[in-house]
Amino acid sequence: MNVLPINAILPQLVHTLQERTCAIVVAQPGAGKTTQVPLALLEAVWLQGQKILMLEPRRLAARAAARYMAKLLGEEVGQTIGYRVKNDTRVGPKTCIEVITEGVLTRMLQQDPALDGVGIVIFDEFHERSLHADIGLALCRQSQTLLRDDLRILLMSATLEANAISTLLDDAPIIESEGRTFPVDTHYLQQKVVGKIEPVVVASIGQALQAHGGSILVFLPGAVEIHRVANGLAALRLGEAVHVAPLYANLSLEDQDQALSAVRAPGHRKIVLATSIAETSLTVEGITVVIDSGLMRVPRFSPRTGMTRLTTVPVSVASADQRRGRAGRLGPGVCYRLWTETEHRQLPPSSTPEIREADLAPLAMELAAWGAPDPAALVWLDPPPAAAYQQARELLVQLGALHENGGLTPHGKRVAALGLHPRLAHMVLQAISLELGTLACELAVMLSERDFMRAAERDADVRSRIEELWRALRGDAREGVDLVLCRRIAAEAKVLMQSLGIRPSVSQAAASGLLLAFAFPDRVAQRRSAGRFTLANGRGAVLPELQPLSNERYIVAAELDDSGTESRIYLAAPLQEEELFTAFENHIRKEQVVEWDSAVGSVRARELWQLGALTLKDKPLQEPNPDLVLQALLAGIRSESLDVLPWTRNARQLQERSIFLHRFTENWPDLRDETLLATLEEWAGPHLYGLKSKGALSRLNLTSLLEEMLTWEQRRSLDEWAPTHIQVPSGSQIPVDYSNMESPTLSVRLQEMFGLADTPRIAKGRVPVTLHLLSPAQRPMQVTKDLASFWREAYFEVKKDLKGRYPKHYWPDDPMAAIPTNRAKPRT
Structure with a gap:
């Protein structure tokens, strides 16, 4: 050993x-x-x-x-x-x-x-x-x-x-x-990389081959970048002595072994193009040089949208050091870091634990199966974020896997036993009763892997992936399809089918949308315009290019990002309306919506069929509930103010008189606009049944409605306390203006007040009215609450002015002894 x-x-x-x-x-x-x-x-x-x-x-x-x-x-x-x-x-x-x-x-x-x-x-x-x-x-x-x-x-x-x-x-x-690590000479770039990293990687490999011996390990964020760099190296014509070996999780075992094994032939070298999979645990034989792109691809889950997307981010200092250490296993080595020293100082010290940024639906499923739906029952190095965990719980309830209290349902026990993501497990189980088990297993495995079609060859339609999978298994794959990945997907789908007792059958790709709807109920999407959709969770989504899916009325988005206000759709399938109603029969809400439409000034009654934020059907409701109509009409009146009611001069004066009297006694109704709006249902509601529009409101007798708010005693004493008119010395009945509740006014021509010593009073003599004394042309000449003082002090100056402008009118020297008149001169 x-x-x-x-x-x-x-x-x-x-x-x-x-x-x-x-x-x-x-x-x-x-x-x-x-x-x-x-x-x-x-x-x-x-x-x-x-x-x-x-x-x-x-x-x-x-x-x-x-x-x-x-x-x-x-x-x-x-x-x-x-x-x-x-x-x-x-x-x-x-x-x-x-x-x-x-x-x-x-x-x-x-x-x-x-x-x-x-x-x-x-x-x-x-x-x-x-x-x-x-x-x-x-x-x-x-x-x-x-x-x-x-x-x-x-x-x-x-x-x-x-x-x-x-x-x-x-x-x-x-x-x-202590490890057995030899010194590693570390080099940084002088300038920050602008644009794609792959050309810089290819150039760095070429330089390293010239400057150093041994094999080279290159770290790249993902399989896409690995293939691009491999193509770039092929263009360099490095010769038969240099072997390029990709290394990432989805490779075949043979290809993985080839990347890990040492070069056997003397004088031969190897360039291993790897993801972060080669950072730890694995020993790649013969490596003396590491070229690090400084990038890694990680999943990021957004509780705001309920979506996970793969994001390319800078590595942490700890990861960078792990990568560099690969060059010092056999002896002194070299590491080329494709970033500047300034950028290095800005790197995070360590990577963020996945539990802080992952989709927590699998975690919530595991804890429920364990019998501890509350994470606080366990000990964590980093507890699950509350918002993401709550969203995961809500999804599982929507899938029928959890009860509201967090316990597993019978269906949830079957979901947990499958070992798939809960979305996909739910989809597979639902598909069995529809005899779509083969397609569901293929979709479940395919969605768990990376896309096997090259970017240039693919659209967003999941059905095309299923068809390409079949073509690949028949040996008729198009260029740009990853055959190794296709075979693995087929093999894993077969294992899943066997575990569920599903007999293989010809898949029906056309049913992909229905199955995806089971897995992604929150991502059923309704078309707003060509290529633009609204998801059931309320988010917007868009297909990046016009394609057949762009004009589908409904689709299900299986994969999309979380960028901007509208997520970009990468994988989706069309969903027929009858399939939608089949899949969500128990989730579609039917409700009567009766609301005020301010554009037309009327109550609008509709019957809506809704799935999340989507309105599937919207049709007029012929016989809406009268109580709902009344509530909508009241809401409309409140939104547009009391001015929408048919106010007459008498109605408005009655309101103002009552407001004036409310100052003297709280027992008198408060008829201010804000109070009337707050109590609208009480005083107007019984009279509004059967009415729907502004036009219908015009039939109301608002004076009668307001009078009903007064007791019999209040109506009887109203004229005594707040008369509508006051008779002046000329015999005219002059209306009292109560619009200023603090000081009601009486606008009357000066000549009609001759002989009256004191100011008229209301509220049983408690409040003098404010007199607006008018000229023969009905223009105010004097405003006073003290008529006697006016006669003594101001009348003679006013008389001079009026006599000059209205010489034919009667302007006596002694107003108290003069005959009041509503004419130019009193009758003799």
Whole structure:
């Protein structure tokens, strides 16, 4: 067995786990922790024939670690060392160490919370903080606390905030190992990259081939960039001695092995184009040079929209250091970082844990199946964000997987057992009764993988993917279709069908929209205009180019981004109206909408059929509920103010007189506009039944409605307290203006007031009216509340002015002895 740096701490680790049930190992890249620690624990006394489970964040790393450990023992995988990954298991009756992916651990825990027969669970590369790793640790920790106090938990990482995790695990011991890393000469760019990264990567590879020996490991964000760089290298004609090997999760096992293995022929070199999958766990043989694009692709979930999108982001400092360390495994190496030193200082120190930014529907499903729908019941290094978790719960309720209290429904138990994303599991289960199981399994697996069609060859129609999948399996694939991925999708769909007892049948691609509607009820979309849609969740979405789907009335968007006000649709299928009503029969809301339409000044009654934010049908309602019509009419009056009512002069005067009297006694009704609006239903409601429009309101007798608000006694004494008119000395009945409730006014010609000594009063003599004394032309000449004072002091000046302008009129020297008149001169 090779002597590796990790060997120095193995005795301490074995002893620690003899005394404690939790421990943490921090070891630098290349120390050998992934392969040496499980083997060292095989003979531990406390293991007592139980199994070791070691979690790896990726299938590729799990297979590679199991094969390497088996090789060290001189065995084949499936004997002492085995692995379990999705749809691929190599274990036997003598297997003692199982290398598994994190999702497999979750399934095992759900089936057996005590993990009987398991002595220790090792979380390798825990610093990556995947969602399943956090779930697995939380569940293991509760199992250890409640069911298995002898279960060991070991966390291993190269870069880890060990103190925080130690505290979480009851002050678990931290054991550190030095790595065997040689110096790495690090180079930065002088200028920031502008535009696409691929040309810069190709140029850097060319320079490195000229300047250095050995093989080159290149880090790129995804498979698309890998293929572009591979095409760029092909144009350089590097010769047969330079082998270009892609390395990403969706490659075949043969291609993955080729990328990981050393170059056999003397003088030959290899360029491995890898995603972040090669950062940890995997050993890529012969690497002396690392070229790092500084980019990685991560999922980002938005609670605001309920959507997840893959986003290309800068790596963290920790990830960059992990990548650089790959060049120093065999000896001194070189790392080319394709960013500037200034940019490096701005990088985040570590990557964000997935639990903070992921779609939490799978987490909510797992916790409900575990019996702890409230995350607070478990211990977390980072608790799930409340908003995202609540949205996940709401989705699961919509899918029929959860009760409102968070418990699993019978359907939810079947969803949880499938191990798919809850959306896809729900779709598959719904499809079985419709005899669409084959298509549903193909769609479920296809949507779980990356797109197998090249960007230039694809539109957004999911049906074209299904058809291309069939063509590929018949050996008739078009150029630009990833045959390896197509075969894997078909194989995984077959395994899923077998697990559900679904007999293979000819898929009906035309039913894709119906099935996607089951999975994505919030993303059923209704066309607003060509290529523009409104989703059931209220968001806007758009197809980037005009295509056949652009004119469909309804579609289901299976994949879209979260950019701007309208999300861009990448994958969708058309949905026929009858399919929509089939899929959502129990979710479509039928309601009568009776509301005031201010544009036409009338109540509008409609019957609406709605799914989320979408209105599927909208038709006039012939006989709406009279109470709803009344409420809508009242709302319309309130929105447009009382001016919409048929106010007459008498009605307005009655209102003003009542407002005036309300000052003297609270028992008198308050008829101010704001009070009338607030009590509209009480005083006007009984008279509005059967009315719908402004025109119909004109038939109301508003004076009568207001009088009904007065008691019989108040109506009887109204004229006594607030008369409509006052008789002046000339004999004329002059109306009193109550519009100014503080000071009602009487506008009367000066000549009609001759002989009257004092100002007229109302409210049983309590309030003098304000006199507006008018000229013969009805223009105000004097305003006063003290008529006697006016006669004594101001009349003679006013008389001079009026006599000059109106010489034919009667202007006596003694107004108190003069005869009042409503004519130019009094009758003799």
